[in-house]
Amino acid sequence: MDPPEQHSGTSSGTSSGTPHGTLIVRAWLEDGRPDRLRVRILSTVGGQPAPPLAASSVEAVQTAVREFLTRLANIAEDSR
Known part of the structure; x- marks a missing residue:
């Protein structure tokens, strides 16, 4: 897998005119609680x-x- 592109300065939310986003989900279980998922x-x-x-x-x-x-998806639609 290729490394992510490096950008300098402020991001306009597009890379070569293509809208992009980043989502990070960090999950773990905690002991001693009935709803262990965090x-x-x-x-x-x-x-x-x-x-x-x-x-x-x-x-x-x-x-x-x-x-x-x-x-x-909304950003992609708005950039058309």
Whole structure:
């Protein structure tokens, strides 16, 4: 796999005119709790970071991923 492209200066959210985003999902299990799942979600779309999210259910993570992809798709539509 090729390394990610390196950019200098500010990001316009596009690379060669193509909108892009980054989604980082960090998940772990905590002992001693009935809802053991803990997740931190970081995302950037079009060079604009979103506030970090915390989740403790699969459904909440699925919703966050869906919202990220929707934001990315909207930027792609807006750039046409």
